Amino acid sequence: MASYEYRALNAQGKTVKGVLDGESERHLRQLLREKGLTALDIQALNKSSNSSATSGRSLFKKKLAVSEVSLFTRELYTLLEASTPLNQALKALSEQAESKTVLRFISGLHQNVNEGYGLAQALMRSDYTVPQDYIAIIQAGEESGHLTAVMSRLADNLEQRDHLNKKLKTALIYPILMIVVAVAIVFFLMVYVVPKVVTVFDNMQQELPPLTQGLLSASDFVQVYWWLIIGGVIGLWVILQIMLRIPSMRFKIHALLMRTPGIKRFLIYSATSRWARTLGVLVDSGVAVRESMVISAEVMTLAPMRKAVDEMVEKIRQGESVHSAMRQAGFFPPLLLNLVKTGEGKGQLHTMLLKGAQHYEVAVEQAAQTLVSLLEPLLIIVMGAVVLTIVLAIMLPIFEMNQMVG
Template sequence: MPAFEYRALNAAGQVKKGMIEGDSERQVRQLLRDQKLTPIALKAIDKKTAVHQKSSQPGWFASKIPTADLALATRQLFTLLDAGTPLTQALQALARQAESKMMQRFLAGLYSRVLEGFSLAAALDKSPYKVGEDFVATIRAGEESGHLDKVLSRLAESIEQRDRLNKKIKTALIYPVLMVVVAILIVLFLMVYVVPKVVGVFDSMHQELPPLTQGLLAVSDFVQHQWGWLLAGLLSFWMLTNGLLRQPAWRYRWHLVLMRVPGLKRFVIYAATARWARTLGVLIGSGVTVTDALKISVEVMALDPMRQAVQRMVTQVREGNRVSQTMQQAGFFPPLLLNLVQTGEGGGKLDEMLLKGAEHYEQEVENAAATLVSILEPMLIIVMGGVVLTIVLAIMMPIFEMNQMVGH
């Protein structure tokens, strides 16, 4: 039964908006009239999403469900199913109470397709909204095993943990980013307004300015009169960098550089490892075969060198090699995770060990982020202090020279 978004007038003449299910627009209009509502506009959600889906090429332009919203919906769906609510009723309830339009349409589309007889995983596959291949595969495994509610619980925990980690990293980086922005604004203010007015006083005295002051004036003059070219240059650099990073070869080289920079490599490798291990652990624990789980986990690997290593692991495991052996041959994975995976394979608890490793490296990522910020803060202060000191010296040096001339 398709779902419709409606706008209607109540008896008091107020506009009401909402969602309602019906076999056709005619039936929906009658249902609204039965509720003493006068329909103004109806839009079939399925038709709208189908048009959107046709116009988007392999998901490139499809809307992505925010991680926080997906985590909340997954947790709520688990709660309803665990309480004995049928899947269709649970999806209908979630669609009605969703706060954002995107989530309403996403959940309403799932409800309509499940009502038509599709499985939840098939409904997710047909949805124009992106949720990730690992999410769909986990749901499919839960449905096939008959333990969808338990799988949803595990999946919700995974998404919530990923969301918490992302928020902690972003929070840790807010202060350094603000410092950089404020420093740039201060320097621009000094170069555009303060330096020309202060140093310009010496021009009328026909005094030869020190080289540092002359250089600062040249930079100030360029910023004032050539700011358009400067902005165009920065924009061109950004577009060029973006274009190069879209090329697999250049992106691979850049990721390789990130993985070798002291202080940064620990952060990026641990972050990629934590997300990959959690995804793989949830997939295997939900009943997905190891080879399929490895193949799906490639999608969540953010670093190209590690992504290619996991792709090779898929082939090697399919040929009969153990996961721990292929991880060791990859050469990127931390030793603790290798030991945990080896132990898990020996005891038949590979999924548990992967999740345990993910928890450890998620904590390590938080620690690495804190360490990185503690290093960046004093470095930024020193750099900013050096720039301001240079500007102050360029202003004060003519004054010192003038005082020496008066003293003589």
């Protein structure tokens, strides 16, 4: 028999860890079920070459798009609601998958379910990563025997998240396109247009205006060191990515962004709406509040907010209310705080969290539209100023020539 280290949920929804001896992982899962525990993760202590390969493979798991997971969840819910057994539903979905990625993902789940694993366990063993909150919600649905109802809430959650992502991407397409086009036009003017136009001034016996001299110097620099400019931009991007991988630097950068006027409200509302919806769905699915709080921290992309949620977990463990812990965090909007306070008092925390999430999702869309409406005229003004500077630099010597001739 081999020794296994396990992490499981007990009847109260709390995570427990330990070590057990078993003939196989399947045998160990049976032993845990007899103890009233639901396995979350099992690792062999005496790792064989096969387990090492599995562990290594897990480091390179592929990630599914939110839209793909959303569509899979909605289709699976539809089949389960029609009383289709889970393994048959997965088989049917694998046969109609439109992409190879989704086909391999669903086929892997189908194989794991046929081997006796639950859907949550199959997702953990999959070669494709899905969010931790997604697995936790399905785990809660399987434990409570209400998987179909939980899949419905989960599908609604993912569809709303996908809808918001698409809205934000659509709003940002125009300003990003304007920036790219503006940079390309300026680069073209500096490399091709300016050098040809200013050749008419080569035979002039007078000193060129400072603005024209500066433009010529800038044009010469761009023509000779264009590779340095492109390399510098790429280098800055790489440095930023490296800094974001260092926890202390990522925390400082995110904290700075959260204090930046114009985008502060957009970032906080976006993170708050996603966190509130995730926590609301987890609690509504039967996951304990503290465990839900731990899982919901995973969706916080801003480091200061994630740290605050982690601290909230400890406060709740010490007996404080969710509202009190949120208020001490210092960044949650007042409306959400009032909704959570009301929800706790009436025993409807999940309902109020979902209402708050819906409100701030609308606020995020409005904030994005406001941000774009401010960026558009600003970009036009900047682009106009650059083009005007180039035109003046070219026209000033011509004006001086006309005065001399006159």
